[in-house]
Amino acid sequence: MTSFPTEHSEPPVFKTDDQWRAELPPAEYSVLREGATEAPYRGEFTDNHRQGVYSCRACGAELFRSTEKFDSHCGWPSFFSPLAGDSVLERVDTALGMRRVEVVCASCHSHLGHVFSGEGYGTPTDLRYCINSISMRFDEGAAD
Numbered sequence: 264m265t266s267f268p269t270e271h272s273e274p275p276v277f278k279t280d281d282q283w284r285a286e287l288p289p290a291e292y293s294v295l296r297e298g299a300t301e302a303p304y305r306g307e308f309t310d311n312h313r314q315g316v317y318s319c320r321a322c323g324a325e326l327f328r329s330t331e332k333f334d335s336h337c338g339w340p341s342f343f344s345p346l347a348g349d350s351v352l353e354r355v356d357t358a359l360g361m362r363r364v365e366v367v368c369a370s371c372h373s374h375l376g377h378v379f380s381g382e383g384y385g386t387p388t389d390l391r392y393c394i395n396s397i398s399m400r401f402d403e404g405a406a407d
């Protein structure tokens with residue numbers, strides 16, 4: 264979470280746009296590679312309360328655990344912390360005229376969602392990692 268990738272820095276898992284486009288279905292490509300946001304309350308993991316680990320749908324890196332997921336009622340899966348500090352990278356996003364902090368996969372720099380702070384959810388970090396379901400896969404099992 265301490266390094267900020269630039270537009271041109273190369274992630275550990277590097278593929279060209281053409282490769283990503285060939286591998287990912289269009290809906291996944293538009294979120295993961297173009298930063299789109301899925302519609303709220305539609306994602307398959309928003310109300311998933313099963314125990315397990317969420318990984319990047321583009322590259323398979325483990326990102327979040329069920330133990331840090333909480334019910335934010337915002338319409339997207341929400342976590343108060345990533346699986347590990349180096350699982351994700353955060354970068355400032357000023358699209359749409361708002362200053363938001365974008366969350367990307369540390370391994371392949373695919374777009375996951377945004378992180379918001381100070382909303383008063385009463386979680387240990389007071390952070391809300393608001394993540395698109397379509398950016399992740401879920402593997403049921405022990406979360407640690």
Ligand SMILES: [Zn+2]
Pocket residue numbers: 319320321322323324368369370371372373
């Ligand atoms: Zn990834």
